[in-house]
Ligand SMILES: NC(=O)c1ccc[n+]([C@@H]2O[C@H](COP(=O)([O-])OP(=O)(O)OC[C@H]3O[C@@H](n4cnc5c(N)ncnc54)[C@H](O)[C@@H]3O)[C@@H](O)[C@H]2O)c1
């Protein structure tokens with residue numbers, strides 16, 4: 001069966017997902033699109049040669065019988081409304097991160113899904129589908145390095161625009177580490193602290209960059225994550241897990257090595273779209289495959305979106321207070337119990 005998909009938000013990642021569904025993946029067809037910028041939505045239909053209708057807004061799109069599932073790829077503050085409307089309409093939803101911009105918003109989505117009685121939502125935390133992270137997880141699960149004790153990560157973007165603010169280092173950028181790291185070690189976060197090292201001269205006046213976030217899990221694992229969004233040299237994601245018996249490290253993206261002009265080296269990627277391109281393909285294919293036959297999505301859940309939002313809130317509080325902030329998740333609802341933790 002072909003899954004008819006509506007896309008809400010045809011910006012950068014919306015177009016990326018449309019391209020992959022139309023050209024690379026199987027089992028899905030884009031039948032409807034909407035964007036507050038209607039011209040952008042029309043241009044996407046034309047540029048990709050889609051057999052799809054352009055709708056004025058999410059509600060009108062969701063009212064169409066010809067849509068089985070939606071991708072929510074609008075900007076973060078619009079996600080909650082579209083996801084809630086999709087659940088209300090009984091449609092499957094793939095929502096880009098963040099699920100909602102507040103923990104309360106994520107909780108409303110969790111509650112709506114519980115009321116519906118079946119999981120409909122998958123959150124776009126694509127790193128769980130990245131082969132490097134999957135290998136790390138397997139090594140940790142199989143106790144290859146014994147008990148994990150510490151994790152050291154870096155999330156570096158070459159540059160960001162003027163509109164990128166200090167809290168976005170958490171809500172827009174660290175949010176990927178927040179999701180993937182608790183999944184990696186099967187543990188929950190207990191507390192967080194944020195430090196601001198010497199500021200880069202490339203950061204805009206209002207932005208604290210870089211930042212170092214220290215997360216502690218209930219099991220005692222200490223995680224340090226550097227967020228540096230004006231690092232200039234490339235898009236660089238690092239993760240090293242230090243265990244009792246050894247160390248495992250995220251592989252570098254495959255790249256030719258060169259010798260030229262008296263230099264030996266390898267290139268570093270510049271764009272997030274390229275770094276996790278295979279993982280994006282896998283997450284969307286997995287979503288299509290899981291829900292096409294009426295099943296539940298198998299990827300990161302609305303509860304994972306809620307965990308990320310609660311943790312991000314504590315991180316933003318820690319940015320302001322300079323103190324260690326506690327993270328309280330509350331009890332995991334039964335709808336999300338017994339979920340396979342690995343997308344491996
Ligand atoms: N998983 C990832 O690695 C990843 C990468 C990039 C972006 N994202 C997330 O995807 C989302 C979109 O990011 P982007 O880079 O594509 O941004 P973007 O600004 O390029 O695109 C957002 C689009 O949403 C539209 N929009 C805003 N409000 C809307 C509404 N209410 N209804 C319909 N359309 C609306 C805008 O007009 C714009 O075209 C963000 O939440 C971002 O955090 C995730």
Ligand SMILES: O[C@H]1[C@H](O)[C@@H](O)[C@H](O)[C@@H](O)[C@H]1O
Pocket residue numbers: 157172173176229272
């Ligand atoms: O929205 C983007 C995206 O999520 C990237 O993966 C991340 O590296 C950027 O920092 C963020 O701004």
